[in-house]
Amino acid sequence: MKKSSFRNCPICQEPDSETIHTLACGNLDNSKLYPTIRIKNCLRCGHVFNDLSENELSGLNDYYNIEYAWANLSATDKISDRPGSAGGLTTERYDQLYRALSPHIHSRQNILDVGCALGGFLDYLHYKGFTELYGVDMAETYVEQARLKNKYRIEIGNAESLPFDDHVFDVIVMEQVMEHLFNPVEAFQEARRALRRDGIFCIGVPDAARYADCYFFDFYWLLLREHIQHFDIAHLALLGRQAGFDLLEYHETVHAVMAERMIMPNLYAVFRLTDSGPQSDKSDFDNFKLRRLMNIYLQQEEARQSKRRKIIAELIQSQRPVFAWGIGREFLYLYKSAGLKRCNIAGLIDANPYKQKSCFVDEMKIEDAGDLLSRASADSVLLITAIAHTESIKNVAMALGFKGEIFDLDIKSNSSH
Structure with a gap:
């Protein structure tokens, strides 16, 4: 058993965690992205997450603005699902998000999209008749581009420290954001601060419980090094209860990210802010179902990797x-x-x-x-x-x-x- 080198469990703050897998990923020259993935499992609540040093976290933050945004903006493939775009596959993902969200919102409410990138989902909502739309993204490159084409208020900031006053939003959306965050607890607390009474908080994340069901390439859902949290619905719900949110409903979906061969398992969770405040009990812990499912995924990928190594050995x-x-x-x-x-x-x-x-x-x-x-x-x-x-x-x-x-x-x- 190994201790986390930089932090406790991102959900329950337990200091004891176990390394369940390590991947050496390689990098482009001078990249700020951390080269080695260390997958940890909390020994108290069972959450699965990437262990980063302080320097690795700093490099990851630089990577988003310097490499990640520009690589996406320069991509010649305009169909694939890219952050905040209006491509065909991205719009299909917006459709899934809207189906989960729409029973709980109406067009007169004001909505904040956290991690809005180029503002694609704000455009989608505007087409649906919503007018009070706001966005925030940590990548200055995205925000500059979004401001050129959008009439919404879009700010530079991040989910753990929103640049808005208290209790100003009816709805907050974090689509494909929570898995990127070093401190998901702070993101829930910020959502609680910025939402009005009975506000709606909708989250979309890759569903780690179904990594093994959606094969694309060896260890691919872990090679997405920007994804430093690996959630299932149990641990999203735990985050919500700890911050004073009720889980209203959740949806397990899949969507094509690039062409038809890359299908991502996705999870949408819709929460409502409560007056009761933070709550959790002993049953929230010792939930190791995700660890068991992750072990199945890792074993499958090890077998596939061994076959691929044989091809390369011939070369x-x-x-x-x-x-x-x-x-x-x-x-x-x-x-x-x-x-x-x-x-x-x-x-x-x-x-x-x-x-x-x-x-x-x-x-x-x-x-x-x-x-x-x-x-x-x-x-x-x-x-x-x-x-x-x-x-x-x-x-x-x-x-x-x-x-x-x-x-x-x-x-x-x-x-x-």
Whole structure:
């Protein structure tokens, strides 16, 4: 058993926790994002969370404004679900959120969207007839862009310290935010402070209890290093009771994040502020169902990873020239932890202009596909590490005249051309 290096349990403040898994994720050169994930389980309430040092937390905060926002704003894929956007998949997620929220609100109420990014959900609500709309986001880059296109009041700030007066909102929404927070207890307390009597607090988070049901890539729901809390409904409800909220209802959903291959398990919880104040009892603790489900998930991913390592081991043995397409979470993890670094890397490819301009891996430049693949030799390998875009990348590679072999890193199938 190991103690948390920087903090107690984010929910119950218990100092004793156990490390249940560690992942070395890899990083772009000079990235502020912490390179190693340490998954902890509280030995009192059973909550699962990432353990960060003080320096790692500071780096994560810098990462949001410097890397995260610009990478999303520069993305060439306009369909995928991106923070605060109006893309098709994002709108589908807004539909799910609104279905959970709509029975409890009306258009004359004022609504605060915490973590609003570009203000996409505020636009969605405006289309539905709501007019008293407000937003807040910690990334200055997002807020600057949102203010250019929106007429709402959007402020720079964060969920743990809202830049608004007491008791001014009827409804507060935190969609895909709570899992990013170092202090979720403070976020609930801030919501209580800013809400009016009987105010509604709606939260959307990835559902950690169903990580194992939605496979996309090895350990992917943990490789989202921005997600430092892993919630199920029991622990969200515990947070609510401790802050004086009643859980009115919750919904388990799934939504496509990128293409149809990346399906995220999601959880919506709707709370109402009560007059009774904070409350909890002994039954709130010793809830280790999430730990058991997380163990199942980890075992599944370990088995998948071992199969993928065999594919990479063959490439290491052959030393064929390897072009990797998709320099994101999947690539960085494979590069650091699955042996990809020992392959004969001939080029790194990504369509994102921000990555081409600003990002390197071990001083290797990230480039556009055109020049690299058109001159690649027949014995070379194209390793598709942007898993969600596998089919479109195959089509582009063939259109560019790539003569080598294509590996899509799907453990069920590889294809040659």
